[in-house]
Amino acid sequence: MTTRTLAEAATAVLTTPDPAEKCRLTRAIAADWAEGRIVEVGACPPPDRPARPEKPRLLPFKDMPRRSYGGDRGRISLIHALAHIELNAIDLGWDIVARFTSHELPRRFYDDWVRVALDEARHFEMLDDLLNRLGSRYGDLPAHDGLWQAAEKTADDPMARLAVVPMTLEARGLDTTPATIDKLSRNGDTLTPPALEIIFNDEIHHVAAGVRWFTFLAERRNQDAGTAFHAWMNDRYPAGLKPPFNHDARAKARFPRHWYETLARK
Numbered sequence: 001m002t003t004r005t006l007a008e009a010a011t012a013v014l015t016t017p018d019p020a021e022k023c024r025l026t027r028a029i030a031a032d033w034a035e036g037r038i039v040e041v042g043a044c045p046p047p048d049r050p051a052r053p054e055k056p057r058l059l060p061f062k063d064m065p066r067r068s069y070g071g072d073r074g075r076i077s078l079i080h081a082l083a084h085i086e087l088n089a090i091d092l093g094w095d096i097v098a099r100f101t102s103h104e105l106p107r108r109f110y111d112d113w114v115r116v117a118l119d120e121a122r123h124f125e126m127l128d129d130l131l132n133r134l135g136s137r138y139g140d141l142p143a144h145d146g147l148w149q150a151a152e153k154t155a156d157d158p159m160a161r162l163a164v165v166p167m168t169l170e171a172r173g174l175d176t177t178p179a180t181i182d183k184l185s186r187n188g189d190t191l192t193p194p195a196l197e198i199i200f201n202d203e204i205h206h207v208a209a210g211v212r213w214f215t216f217l218a219e220r221r222n223q224d225a226g227t228a229f230h231a232w233m234n235d236r237y238p239a240g241l242k243p244p245f246n247h248d249a250r251a252k253a254r255f256p257r258h259w260y261e262t263l264a265r266k
């Protein structure tokens, strides 16, 4: 594959439907970027929606079957839901790379989101591998489309995207993953918790990148970052945040507590 710019490479992943191929391309592009075979960011508008495989079938959130933790079936449905989140996350990483190229962001911005996409590809592959061990595979169960809807609602401004995707949806993962690990461990699952530990630790860096670049953009616009976060959240995520919060993990991501705690749903 010869790709001239990072934005073109990002769009190539977004327009690839097959998950395994998305992961393979992600690794190749991340290496090309890190090792200087891709140098220019360039400009290449990403698609409104990424290409996806024929399966899983996407259902509205309210029609999703309820998850349980018990037995192999419960485990498969949980891991499948998480694999779907990670596949979306690969596309979200590349979408941030390609969508905001007119904002003259520094090279380190692109380093961070290429790294995020690479982590997400690893996460997806770990979870798909667990599904395979349980006799299943990604695509076997329905999935929902909530994550991409969040992307569509925040396609106009990188501050909106960072507020809603890494600083809200990925940060929510920091709040919920430890309890998921506990429940699985108590049910005698020894395979899934180590994978979720790796994901949890990587996600701290993804949230941190969100907070860092949101702050960078606020400062560049002469705005107070905390006030700007509240303004974007009121506009794009007015439902508020679901407590309880994992303050410890959020602190590791340098997410100021007063930014998010005041948005907690009553």
Ligand SMILES: [Fe+2]
Pocket: 086, 089, 119, 120, 123, 199, 203
């Ligand atoms: Fe992830």
Ligand SMILES: [Fe+2]
Pocket: 089, 116, 120, 170, 202, 203, 206
């Ligand atoms: Fe992530």
